[in-house]
Amino acid sequence: MATEETGDQLGQTTRLRLQKLKGQLFEVSLVAATLVGILALLVLFAYISVDAFRPGAASPVWFLAYFGTLVAPMAAFTLYARRKPAVQETNARAFAAVFGGLLLSVVMYAVIDSLSPYDVFTYVFFASIPPALVLTYDRTTDDRTYTGPAIPVSIIVGLGVAAVLYDFVRGPIGIAAEWIMYFGLVTVPAALLVARLTASRRGRRTGAIAGGAVAAGGLAVALASIVAGIDASLPVVLFSGSVVPTSYVVWRSVRTNPEGRVGVVGPFVLIGGTLLGASLVEGFGIDNPDTFLTPNLLLQSWDGLTASNAGVYPQIVGSIVVVGFMAVLAFPVGIGAAIYLEEYAPSSGWGGRLATLLEVNISNLAGVPSVVYGLLGLALFRRTLGFGTGIVVSAAGTLGLLILPIVIVSTQEALRSVPDDLRQGSYGMGASRWQTLREVVLPEAIPGTLTGTILALARAIGETAPLVIIAVATTTYSPPSGLFSSATALPLQIFAASANAKPEFRHGVVPAAAVVLLVLMLLMNATAIVIRNKYGRGN
């Protein structure tokens, strides 16, 4: 066959080739554009972490030591686990139990400590008695219509009783040792939880034994620390908040999941590697990095003169207290509003118009700049309600108003993704609207709601401008001691300290504080993304 190319065909091929080239160039530039923002941020993160961590001062042996004890074993384990889904699953669970438990217990200890364990115990005790009574009654009777609504009411009643009796009760309670408060606040709930989880799988008797074992363990830890002559509070909290969940997960995985049981080793490889590396570095006198990410940073209060003494402990606890109380205020309202819009709001008539108005209003609220929320908080809490300047309640309330639209929109999406068949099936079985919502729709929507609420928390913990506007103190030397005491927050300290031009502050301790904030926020985002991927719409 003749394969002579005429000039026309030649032109055609060149044109096609040019078009292909154009397409490729376009795609490359798209990829570049997608990456440019991410890369710029990564470079800036690198700058900030190098300043905080100062790896330059460390000797090469330091890196070698940690590579050998930490990075290489972790990499080997990860590669091994990647090929076995069962191991990976167990590994993820063990990581969540170990580090989640550790984080949770440290946070609980810090918050309860700053709010005074005796006060927290008094309120929690009185607030938990009435619902416990209601639940006991619920067990003994067949007529359960009243118990649902009775529980929140009974909690409020309990809190009211606590407030009234506070002056009489606080004295006698104050006689008891501090660790008993932590035992009641952390160990008892942990024991009840373990008992319940075990009872649901292996019968009531085993459950009671397991719960009793946890409580006995807590007492043993307390006794051991008293004998050793150290304050028993932190050991008790650490035992109940991290040893108990870790052993529960390890025990369950080993017993019930023979294929995946190797996965529980994961977190211990990490911890063991770190300890081994540290002991090697210590033992051979290897030069450490000149890091600003020290225990001082996490445990001390701010020192504007000596960088090595400057810490952000009050600010971290303040951020957690403010954001935690904000969650208590804002999440019920936000989730309630989302439920109304998705499940209750009529689609026509006045109700329908109201629903449209609400939707438009919420999307507009999401676009209001955060400083304006600060002005709202200032006017509402300081002017109208007459609260003091920059207290926890005002800060939490202001941030709560700010994140309300985020919570509503994400919860709405979660509710929308629950298939309608489930609702219809529930109605068909004779369930009422509220029963359907509580038993069918909300459980299905939990992962989506959780993702949205965690993202909202991450947003709130980094928010600065509204707190500056409501005049939260930038530098305080103690964490908030109650809901009506002065608030403080980590981003505010970074803002205030950014004016400090001393090199060891500008390129040292302030970046280190920023790294702490970034780690908090990235952890929250990562948790949200993991939950979303695990329970995403695809599955």
Added chain:
Amino acid sequence: MSKESETGIGSLQRSGFVVRKERLYARLIAASAVLTILVTVGIILALSGRAFSFWSEISPVTFFTGTSWSPVIAQSYGVLPLISGTLIVTVFSALIALPVGLAAAIYLSEYASDTARSILKPALEILAGVPTVIYGYMALVYVTPLIDSVLPLSAQVIPPGVPVLPEFTIVMPSLRTFNALSASFVVGIMIIPMVSSISEDALSAVPDSLRQAGYGLGSTKFDVSTKIVVPSATSGIVASYVLALSRAIGETMAVTMAMGMSPQMPYFPNVLKNLAESGQTITAAMVQIAGADSLGSGPTYEAMFALGMTLFVITLTMNVLAELVRRRFREEY
């Protein structure tokens, strides 16, 4: 009516308490929804009360046309320098974020594999999740020296020898410690995801039949993306642009920390000088007033609310505009 059928109906009806309980829950839930309207009302009341008492002391004409903002020292309340600062940051951050965000949206919606998308989308979301105080710190401490190391630049637009005013030489002088360029840079980065995620939603909503029709006519992927998909999604893209600009206008901490506290009227015609100099945005001025000790009274304190009102009206208008654009020009498929 027989007795049997009456009991039949009776057993199908819920007890009075259940009905009342259902009603109670429905009301509680509706109340929390209505609370969101109260938030808006609260914002408007909180802002307008003090803002109008400010404008009764300082006339709105002086406020909106004054070219000097110096509330504490000179008692002059002209908002134009602040608006100019806000505009400079908004325009230059838009120069970064709008093209980059749209390109990212096209890539994610048209080109990226599922794996790439599942990594890049959360990574882009992180850009919007980083606390703005950290963006501000990075701009102040890292971005400014980094850019300054390549400055000053000067490029003559008009060849030498032609007698014109020296101002028409484009000169990028070296940066001040506080400058608009680094602030605009970080604001640009942080609003990229705003553009990319909303635009991507709009692009993904374009029905596949349009793309297939394009390919059927012999178009390349480039042609399909740029001539079919992007034009069909224009309304969504424009809406994302407006929302991103509104976010840039309301951005506070990054501009406060990186751009400084010295309000300036814009430099002209050497526009690049605006980037090298420090300035002050509306939001930064509010932070400055809130940080000062004058809290609680006086026209300066009330000026904060007047600024807030101005900001609220601007951003609200833009958000409503974005919504209108999205509704009005949406192509129905």
